[in-house]
Amino acid sequence: MTSNIFEINYNSNEKSQNTNSLGMREMQALVYEKRDAQYLLIKAPPASGKSRALMFVALDKLINQGLKKVVIAVPERSIGKSFQSTHLQEYGFYSDWNIKQENNLTNRGSNTSKVSKFLDFINSEDIEDKILLCTHATLRFAYDKLYDTDFNDIVLAIDEFHHVSRDESSIIGNAVRSIMSNSSAHLIAMTGSYFRGDSVPILESRDEQKFENVTYTYYEQLEGYKHLKSFAMGYSFYRGRYTDAISEVLDTSKKTIIHIPNVNSGESTKDKYDEVDRILGHLGDAHYDKDTGIWYVTEKSGRVLKVADLVTEEEREATQEYIRNMSELEDLDIIIALGMAKEGFDWPYAEYALTIGYRNSLTEVVQIIGRVTRDSSNKTHAQFTNLIAQPDAQDDEVMFAVNNIMKAITASLLMESVLAPNFTFKRKDNDEQMGNGTDIFIKGLKEPSSERTKNIIENDMTDLKASILQDTQIQQAIAGGIDSKVINKQLIPRVIMTKYPDLSNSETEEVRQHIVAESVIQSAERETGMGGDQFLRMANKFIKIDEIAIDLIDEVNPFQRAYEMISKEIDAPVLRFIQDYIDGVKFVFTEEELVMLYPQIIQFKKENGRNPDKASSDQYEQRLAYALLRLDQLRRERDEKA
Known part of the structure; x- marks a missing residue:
């Protein structure tokens, strides 16, 4: 198995999993406190309960705030099951979440019929016809046939909001801005990573300032898990073909998601079907079951693995149907995928994510990590391993890049955007x-x-x-x-x-x-065929990540004809330190400003009974909060020198 870049151990207090008298977990209760906001942005990791948080707020807006309808848009059909009808009253809430089957447009059907149903729902006078679920694509097509004012008194909820962009080509981004400007709609935006891999901002700053924010980090979520106690990452570098190295990083005793490389990447053999066959061959003697769409693979020990192939298009629908309907631990052991099984994909038993090839999108990495960090009784530890072609560089350059990327991923798990913008x-x-x-x-x-x-x-x-x-x-x-x-x-x-x-x-x-x-040719010699070299350049895309003065690389060990990285352990206090460090450098304060702001911080605490909150929508309170963090940081630095 690969060694780890870092390992995070959580002091499990089960706080994030416990529910209050309304049946809400910690994050959901934080969101519900801001239920009156017209524009609400929820930044929280997978499995934190964003879908149910949306249900609580949307029902309150329908029942108590005078809103007429709710429209929920998800990026792909498979995510739709997270928003299906749910019994909430038995856990203490005052209403259940009920969505008519015909209003669930994430089920099969043509785009034309779904758009038509969307338009019928918007125009319906039926007071019982209140909730509709669709994909982002359906929302885009339907929006072209509507006026902004058609969204008056409607709650528009967009899941995986990082798909939206301020870029002119983003239809949903333009729709969101226009609906906000020209209608009385309420908008609820949900995401597990509030930045895009292409570094395009989600919203203009003037639009973002209209939102009430709820930020809930991986640290807060995982610290409260009942079963999952630790999470680790590792990078293994190889030479030759990855299919010759993969058996050394596979652990078939763990429920695993394998993502093979994009066909345009240096790690790809350019034949994705052959890659799947070779992986199955490494696992054992494979036989395909047409009835289930699942491969049954017999290992040398005689143990039979159930493997889902989401790469091969033929029979994929049968495989996806099997995955949608499975519910038991023994139903599946391994998934092999290319572009699927990432964001929003729910297999809580998954404990090991093996990703082959460099990923230039930090969003994608965070989403993949989210597949294995759901709490489940079958695991106490989750693992993400990236198998990458060895960079053509000196060891110290690679160590520097790995350390930067590790810090960037950690910051991203804390919901901090660290990617430099594209031009x-x-x-x-x-x-x-x-x-x-x-x-x-x-x-x-x-x-x-x-x-x-x-x-x-x-x-x-x-x-x-x-x-x-x-x-x-x-x-x-x-x-x-x-x-x-x-x-x-x-x-x-x-x-x-x-x-x-x-x-x-x-x-x-x-x-x-x-x-x-875009200077392709100037960097072509370094990029050609070498995903590892792209990995090195990724390390240079992070904004001010060097200001987090932490060295997390411990040693380098041999792996194949290349090497793997081992790190120092990162525990909960270190995660807190990284969060505080990032917060401490977000604003630049002169000594004179800090002296001036300190009495105002004291006065704020006296008047409000709490410290200023950095997540506040009030910019004055935000600045006081960051000034307080900077003062705490200066105090720590002074104590260290003493």
Whole structure:
């Protein structure tokens, strides 16, 4: 098995799992306290109870606040079961959550019929027709046929809110902003990671300030678990093909989710079906059951494993149906997936996540971790292991990168956004146009002239970069020192035309210029075929992570022909320290400001009977809270020097 980058042990007090007189767990009660807010943002990890928190608040808005209907949007159908009808009164709440079967649009059916049902629900005068559940896609299509005012007096709840973006191409993002501006709708946003892997902000700051926030971290959630006591992460680096190394990091005694690499990554063999076959071969003698959609694999010991293949498209529906209906520990042992079984996927027995290949999205990493950190009686420990191609770098560079990424993941589990922003390249028409934030203006840059090129530039650049970097002629040209002009103006256009044969010459040139503007070729030699090198660059994308002055790497051990990392242990006090450290550097205070603010902090505490809250929607209270954290930090630093 791989060694761990860090291990977190939790002082289980079961506080997060205990319920109050209304049947609410700790996080749900915190959300319910802010039930009157028109705009509510819930940032909490998987299994903390966000779906039920939504039920409590939505029912209160329907029964006590005069709202007429509730619309819940989830990113994919499988997540819909979290919002199905639920008995709440037997646990102390004053109403049950009931959703009509015909209003659950996450069930099978055509997009057209679902959009039609959505519109019928919005326009219905039936006072009993109050709750509708749909996917993000259905919401997008239906919104195109509605006015913002059609959402008057409606509670719009969006699960996995990090799918929303302020980016102009985000239909849901635009819908959210427009509905907030032009209707009386109430908005409830829920997410386990309030930042996107592509670093695009979720909302404009002026919009975000309208929200009441409830932030509940992994630390708070896991500390209160009854069964799960510890969580650990590890990185193992290998040479050659990952399929030759995977048996050394697999532990078939644990309920496992294996995510194979994206076909465009350096770790991929480019044949995902062969990779699945090789993994099954490592496990034992495999036989497929068409009735269940499950592989039955006999190990050398004679033990039979039940394995779900979510990579192979054929019979996938049968496999998914089996997973949806399973309820017992012995129903499944291993899941092999590519793009599935990540966010919102609920298999509480899962205890080991093996992810092969570099992931450039920290959101994705946090979501995968969430699959194995649900409390369940079959596990006291959960594990996340990332198997990555060995970077072409010195050991100290790798150790630095691993330490930074580990700190970034820890901060992310504390619901802190640590990714540096991406840049958007735009045409510069005059000297008065200056870069602002993430916008960079370039003279002569061709703007997209069609919706087709606009969509490629905004949504397909990652895949296009991968195609360019994996092109044999371009790799040979880089290795041979060919002039970059030849690569930029001859070889790159050929790849673009091959990938998008429908583009005109002028459209191809528009896409080419944006690719070059993002400096693909300058980093191509380091990126080509090496997911490990991408891993190194990921470490440089985190904002001020170096300011957290903690060294968590303990030693390096051999693994295959490469190495693995072992870390010092991180326990609950260290997690608290990291949270306080991050909070302490969020605002910059001069000594004079701190001297001025300290009496105001004392006065606030005297008037309110508590310290100022950093999660407050009142900016003055927020600033007092961060000033207090900074004062505490300075006191600790002074005591350490004494």
